[in-house]
Amino acid sequence: MPRIAVIDYELCHPDKCGNFLCARLCPVNRKDEDCIVKKDRIEGSAKRLRPFIIEETCIGCGVCVNKCPFGAISIVNTPEQLQEQPIHRFGENEFVMFRLPVPAKGVVGLLGSNGTGKSTVMRILSGQTKPNMGMYGTDATKDISKFYRGSELQEYFRELEKQSKKTVYKPQQVSMIPKVTSGKVSDLLGEAMIRELELRNCADRDIAALSGGELQRLAIGVALSREADIYYIDEPSSYLDVRQRINVAKTIRRHAQDKYFMVVEHDLATLDFLADKIHVFYGVPGTYGIVSKPYAVRNGINAFLDGYLPDDNVRIRESTVFEEVERTTKSGSVLASFGEMSHKAGDFELSVQKGEIYRNEVLGVLGANALGKTTFAKILAEGHASLSKKIAISYKPQYIETDYEGPVRNVLQGVSDSDDFPILARQLDAGRLMDKSAKNLSGGELQRVAILLCLAKKADVYLLDEPSAHLDVDQRLAVAKAIRGRTAMVIDHDLLFLSYISDRTMLFMGEPGKYGEAEAMGLREGFNKFLKDAGVTFRRDEESRRPRANKPESVKDREQKESGEYFYS
Numbered sequence: 276m277p278r279i280a281v282i283d284y285e286l287c288h289p290d291k292c293g294n295f296l297c298a299r300l301c302p303v304n305r306k307d308e309d310c311i312v313k314k315d316r317i318e319g320s321a322k323r324l325r326p327f328i329i330e331e332t333c334i335g336c337g338v339c340v341n342k343c344p345f346g347a348i349s350i351v352n353t354p355e356q357l358q359e360q361p362i363h364r365f366g367e368n369e370f371v372m373f374r375l376p377v378p379a380k381g382v383v384g385l386l387g388s389n390g391t392g393k394s395t396v397m398r399i400l401s402g403q404t405k406p407n408m409g410m411y412g413t414d415a416t417k418d419i420s421k422f423y424r425g426s427e428l429q430e431y432f433r434e435l436e437k438q439s440k441k442t443v444y445k446p447q448q449v450s451m452i453p454k455v456t457s458g459k460v461s462d463l464l465g466e467a468m469i470r471e472l473e474l475r476n477c478a479d480r481d482i483a484a485l486s487g488g489e490l491q492r493l494a495i496g497v498a499l500s501r502e503a504d505i506y507y508i509d510e511p512s513s514y515l516d517v518r519q520r521i522n523v524a525k526t527i528r529r530h531a532q533d534k535y536f537m538v539v540e541h542d543l544a545t546l547d548f549l550a551d552k553i554h555v556f557y558g559v560p561g562t563y564g565i566v567s568k569p570y571a572v573r574n575g576i577n578a579f580l581d582g583y584l585p586d587d588n589v590r591i592r593e594s595t596v597f598e599e600v601e602r603t604t605k606s607g608s609v610l611a612s613f614g615e616m617s618h619k620a621g622d623f624e625l626s627v628q629k630g631e632i633y634r635n636e637v638l639g640v641l642g643a644n645a646l647g648k649t650t651f652a653k654i655l656a657e658g659h660a661s662l663s664k665k666i667a668i669s670y671k672p673q674y675i676e677t678d679y680e681g682p683v684r685n686v687l688q689g690v691s692d693s694d695d696f697p698i699l700a701r702q703l704d705a706g707r708l709m710d711k712s713a714k715n716l717s718g719g720e721l722q723r724v725a726i727l728l729c730l731a732k733k734a735d736v737y738l739l740d741e742p743s744a745h746l747d748v749d750q751r752l753a754v755a756k757a758i759r760g761r762t763a764m765v766i767d768h769d770l771l772f773l774s775y776i777s778d779r780t781m782l783f784m785g786e787p788g789k790y791g792e793a794e795a796m797g798l799r800e801g802f803n804k805f806l807k808d809a810g811v812t813f814r815r816d817e818e819s820r821r822p823r824a825n826k827p828e829s830v831k832d833r834e835q836k837e838s839g840e841y842f843y844s
């Protein structure tokens with residue numbers, strides 16, 4: 276396969292580009308040879324005339340890519356190491372997947388950008404998608420077994436085909452569960468699992484009334500309760516707070532002692548804590564994905580952050596550098612101060628110590644779910660009486676949903692002429708989303724649009740509730756860069772992201788659902804107190820300088836707990 280041509284048909288409007296502009300300009304077509312041809316394509320229940328690119332005759336000139344007014348075409352000259360047969364292709368001019376990760380005893384983590392095929396390989400390995408070796412419309416399970424002759428995957432596919440290998444798959448989208456299942460949590464989970472995943476307080480609640488974090492733990496519990504040879508768990512940390520992430524990671528590790536697990540995870544601190552080894556996914560999101568060789572978890576995450584995979588001899592991204600010094604603590608001038616606050620909502624009580632908001636400082640907000648973080652954000656956004664002056668707040672809520680079918684550019688109409696908009700749209704890679712229907716955006720795409728909408732508004736303070744949800748590592752880092760330097764408060768549960776972005780912290784402690792107490796403090800002090808409460812220690816990785824969770828009861832874990840240094844920096 277010399278090159279891969281992918282067309283995003285949602286963006287392709289032949290009637291709006293001047294009647295198949297790409298086909299008219301393609302130099303191969305102009306020599307009266309076939310390269311971009313017009314054919315019917317089945318889209319839902321309709322047949323539509325669309326362009327198709329014949330990869331064998333395409334010379335990779337890039338004319339169509341540059342001239343398509345909607346950015347619908349990607350042409351990639353495949354690297355030398357990819358002159359091999361793909362594992363799966365969704366259809367003509369659609370995403371191509373190369374190679375597969377190898378299931379192994381313990382936890383194998385999958386790390387990489389959204390759109391590079393992690394969920395696809397999980398579906399192939401769990402038997403839900405029949406691999407086609409690039410010959411779409413066919414079942415090539417037998418060929419794949421031959422392709423992997425002599426390797427563990429040959430035996431794996433043989434057993435999968437004979438149905439003698441049992442697999443369990445926990446999907447990414449847990450918000451769909453109430454649409455397909457009904458009943459109470461205790462109808463689906465046994466007492467031991469309810470205890471392990473700390474679901475006691477909602478055990479008798481209807482599934483339709485569960486929060487995102489409760490649905491996530493229910494889905495994990497249902498998967499772990501089933502007897503299987505291998506468990507595929509897609510993004511277990513979404514909607515969970517840090518303590519719940521660590522608890523879920525510990526639970527999965529306990530179950531993985533003599534079983535095979537494969538887990539997709541974007542939260543590097545959780546992945547580090549959870550996995551024994553990892554495969555890194557790289558390529559061009561939405562166009563093609565490649566699976567790396569397996570790496571020990573520490574080496575794999577460090578290689579990913581460094582951007583170079585030594586065993587694969589390939590550069591996959593720019594290097595990410597973690598700073599060692601604590602950033603500005605109260606070095607900016609005060610923008611506004613707030614007095615002590617108390618707030619009661621039903622049985623829940625929140626009290627906040629007085630504090631200041633400093634100009635150009637990012638305040639990272641740490642704490643378990645249901646301690647009043649979002650309530651505090653809303654109180655500020657609505658303008659609390661104790662604020663020293665009125666401040667304009669731009670707020671991105673935690674949960675984002677839309678039924679709007681119109682294009683994203685309409686959603687952004689009110690902010691698209693702001694000075695910051697072009698830079699932000701580039702930083703958040705939102706350009707290609709402008710002509711997509713808002714309703715059809717993925718969780719990660721919708722998140723980036725919501726962040727763009729929030730940051731492009733003129734405001735004194737930017738308040739973002741869980742901006743990392745549904746984003747991959749690179750998108751999280753891009754969001755961090757877009758926020759840094761602004762006056763902002765960021766509520767999040769990804770510790771690496773928060774430590775990367777924050778100048779100071781605001782710590783929320785208390786009893787979830789009953790009371791919350793909040794206080795602003797220095798970055799290290801806040802992380803230290805928070806991690807002590809969660810019973811987890813972090814050290815700095817010697818090579819990448821990133822904060823890294825210590826394995827429970829390891830020498831380092833015990834030493835740091837004894838010295839009270841839970842967040843070592």
Ligand code: SF4
Nearest residue numbers: 287288292295297343
């Ligand atoms: Fe027109 Fe672009 Fe579609 Fe080609 S891919 S037909 S240029 S909209």
Ligand code: SF4
Nearest residue numbers: 301333334336337339
């Ligand atoms: Fe034609 Fe290929 Fe050039 Fe596109 S990249 S214009 S399909 S030759």
